[in-house]
Amino acid sequence: MDENQKQYQFQVNMKGMIELLSEHIYSSPTVFIRELLQNGMDAVTMRKGIDSSFQGRIDVTFDGDQMTFQDNGIGLTQDDVHQFLSVIGQSSKRGDLADKDLIGKFGIGLLSCLVVSEAIVVETRSLYKEESVRWTGRADGTYEVEIIDLLPEVGTKVILKAKRSWRTLFRKEDVKENILFYGSALPIAVNLIENGETEQLLNGNPVWLDPESTKEDLLAYGKEVFKTRFLDVFRLESEAGELQGVAFIIPNKVNTTATKEHKIFLKRMYLCDQATNLLPEWTSFVRCIINSNALQPTASRESLMNNTVLQETKKELSDCFKNYLKTLSLTNIEVLEQIITIHHMFIKSLAASDTEIMNLFEDYLPFETNQGMMSFGLIKESYKNIYYTPSLDDYRQIRRIAGSQKKLVINAAYSYETDLIDKIKRQRPDLSIEKIAPNDILQEFEAAIVKDDTIDEFVTRANAILKKHYCKAEVKRFEPKDTTAIYIANEDALSSKNIQSLSTSSNPFASTLKHFKKQEEVIPTLCFNQQNELIEKVMVIDDKELFEALINVLYVQSLMLGGYTINKREMDTFNDALYQFMILGMSSFLPKF
Numbered sequence: 001m002d003e004n005q006k007q008y009q010f011q012v013n014m015k016g017m018i019e020l021l022s023e024h025i026y027s028s029p030t031v032f033i034r035e036l037l038q039n040g041m042d043a044v045t046m047r048k049g050i051d052s053s054f055q056g057r058i059d060v061t062f063d064g065d066q067m068t069f070q071d072n073g074i075g076l077t078q079d080d081v082h083q084f085l086s087v088i089g090q091s092s093k094r095g096d097l098a099d100k101d102l103i104g105k106f107g108i109g110l111l112s113c114l115v116v117s118e119a120i121v122v123e124t125r126s127l128y129k130e131e132s133v134r135w136t137g138r139a140d141g142t143y144e145v146e147i148i149d150l151l152p153e154v155g156t157k158v159i160l161k162a163k164r165s166w167r168t169l170f171r172k173e174d175v176k177e178n179i180l181f182y183g184s185a186l187p188i189a190v191n192l193i194e195n196g197e198t199e200q201l202l203n204g205n206p207v208w209l210d211p212e213s214t215k216e217d218l219l220a221y222g223k224e225v226f227k228t229r230f231l232d233v234f235r236l237e238s239e240a241g242e243l244q245g246v247a248f249i250i251p252n253k254v255n256t257t258a259t260k261e262h263k264i265f266l267k268r269m270y271l272c273d274q275a276t277n278l279l280p281e282w283t284s285f286v287r288c289i290i291n292s293n294a295l296q297p298t299a300s301r302e303s304l305m306n307n308t309v310l311q312e313t314k315k316e317l318s319d320c321f322k323n324y325l326k327t328l329s330l331t332n333i334e335v336l337e338q339i340i341t342i343h344h345m346f347i348k349s350l351a352a353s354d355t356e357i358m359n360l361f362e363d364y365l366p367f368e369t370n371q372g373m374m375s376f377g378l379i380k381e382s383y384k385n386i387y388y389t390p391s392l393d394d395y396r397q398i399r400r401i402a403g404s405q406k407k408l409v410i411n412a413a414y415s416y417e418t419d420l421i422d423k424i425k426r427q428r429p430d431l432s433i434e435k436i437a438p439n440d441i442l443q444e445f446e447a448a449i450v451k452d453d454t455i456d457e458f459v460t461r462a463n464a465i466l467k468k469h470y471c472k473a474e475v476k477r478f479e480p481k482d483t484t485a486i487y488i489a490n491e492d493a494l495s496s497k498n499i500q501s502l503s504t505s506s507n508p509f510a511s512t513l514k515h516f517k518k519q520e521e522v523i524p525t526l527c528f529n530q531q532n533e534l535i536e537k538v539m540v541i542d543d544k545e546l547f548e549a550l551i552n553v554l555y556v557q558s559l560m561l562g563g564y565t566i567n568k569r570e571m572d573t574f575n576d577a578l579y580q581f582m583i584l585g586m587s588s589f590l591p592k593f
């Protein structure tokens with residue numbers, strides 16, 4: 001180092017550090033409870049590492065604004081206090097035992113207490129030395145260490161005094177709720193002591209981790225935790241994630257976009273309620289309580305790190321779900337049927353990605369069809385040809401037209417439904433399964449009977465009017481006879497229509513939009529029914545204005561019939577036509593002068 005150069009030590013601005021912790025790293029001030037439980041638990045685990053029969057304990061004592069967390073763990077010597085408590089980011093939890101069994105690792109957790117308390121007082125007695133030390137750390141970054149009278153027991157006490165604004169967090173009932181929230185899975189007894197009275201809050205053996213617990217015990221626990229009477233419950237296990245848990249089947253329909261609340265614990269300490277990376281989307285019909293000893297938390301301890309262990313665990317968890325469903329098909333068909341009825345969306349999505357599940361459940365899965373909800377088994381049994389459509393707009397149209405054609409059309413609007421049907425199609429070449437679009441049905445309508453030029457002339461005249469609606473005319477024969485005309489537009493045709501109507505309006509993007517038009521234009525069709533009496537008459541109307549009004553009304557009516565949105569221009573034409581009819585209708589009744 002150069003003579004002119006001096007070396008300095010980094011300084012830490014404690015106020016900034018606490019702000020960083022409270023406002024950016026931790027989502028709630030209650031995390032100080034998690035950190036205290038975690039430190040007590042880790043200290044006990046370290047002591048157990050020396051004597052495996054040792055019984056750990058955490059006592060929480062309330063005294064007005066003051067609260068004491070006391071553990072009978074390994075404790076700290078004076079040297080330890082200087083080394084670990086007084087240096088931010090320094091942790092004694094490094095090495096094999098730490099990786100395997102200890103929860104803390106970053107050396108910042110204790111600081112979270114300074115969010116709710118002006119100072120942290122730690123009184124401790126180490127297992128290794130006959131001395132007791134008091135350490136007082138403050139939010140302004142100062143600390144003191146003093147030797148005190150020998151504490152009667154090995155272990156550590158953390159004494160906090162509530163800041164005025166956080167007094168409620170120090171009330172026994174609030175602390176109880178938070179200890180249960182963060183620490184309900186901890187393998188340690190936790191007692192609450194107030195006015196000399198002790199209440200055992202946790203006994204260290206949660207029902208859901210106890211292999212002896214019965215299904216009834218687990219369902220009762222699920223009801224207590226999630227306030228839901230679940231349909232069923234099964235166990236989850238993963239070797240890679242050193243994971244154990246339970247999955248409760250939700251008794252009602254689940255919205256796919258709703259947040260999925262679980263309870264995820266790492267090394268028995270609560271981590272988060274989301275398992276986005278851990279559980280596949282199709283598992284959304286359950287709520288899980290899970291503990292893992294091998295998955296890693298992020299620094300805020302509020303989500304899981306997405307690493308290879310997590311990916312491996314995810315696979316093993318998926319297998320637990322599949323095995324559960326498979327076993328259910330042999331042991332409890334009634335529950336399986338209930339699950340399929342309520343949660344078929346998710347089972348379909350699973351079946352789309354898993355051949356075994358598909359083969360097993362194919363027949364039970366219900367689909368929306370133009371003939372009502374039907375199981376795939378019944379569809380197969382009742383119809384030789386099965387049609388499906390992947391677009392909801394197309395399905396809505398086809399539903400109306402196909403009914404009269406006695407066709408069976410499945411609504412496969414959700415992408416995994418299309419995937420599933422495609423998969424069934426590949427696996428079962430013996431079945432006739434075909435994708436269908438509205439235009440395909442149009443092709444199947446009977447051709448019009450042509451006597452003279454009437455039809456050609458009618459089509460030409462109608463086209464001249466329909467052009468402004470971005471639509472073309474056709475004449476066919478179809479059932480039911482009382483349907484005058486059907487508007488048919490598949491998805492592409494509809495988007496072309498929308499672009500067209502935008503580009504003719506005063507839209508500033510109009511010129512750009514025009515470029516998006518498909519090279520091969522797909523124009524919606526208004527298909528008139530030659531079998532309909534009214535249409536027969538319209539065809540021979542000579543009066544230009546009346547004819548135009550009739551075509552406009554028929555056009556807007558068929559849009560309404562098909563459930564399409566009607567734009568302003570279309571509505572205006574409809575109203576104009578109606579007005580003309582009224583005048584015309586009234587003309588024969590008006591008094592003659």
Ligand SMILES: Nc1ncnc2c1ncn2[C@@H]1O[C@H](COP(=O)(O)OP(=O)(O)OP(=O)(O)O)[C@@H](O)[C@H]1O
Pocket residue numbers: 035038039040043071073074075076084085090091092093103104105106107108109110111156
């Ligand atoms: N109850 C306790 N008993 C014994 N040692 C403790 C106790 N609480 C804290 N310590 C010591 O203080 C150190 C710092 O604690 P702190 O909670 O800040 O971080 P950590 O637990 O190591 O890691 P993390 O930030 O991930 O929680 C610990 O590594 C440990 O050595």
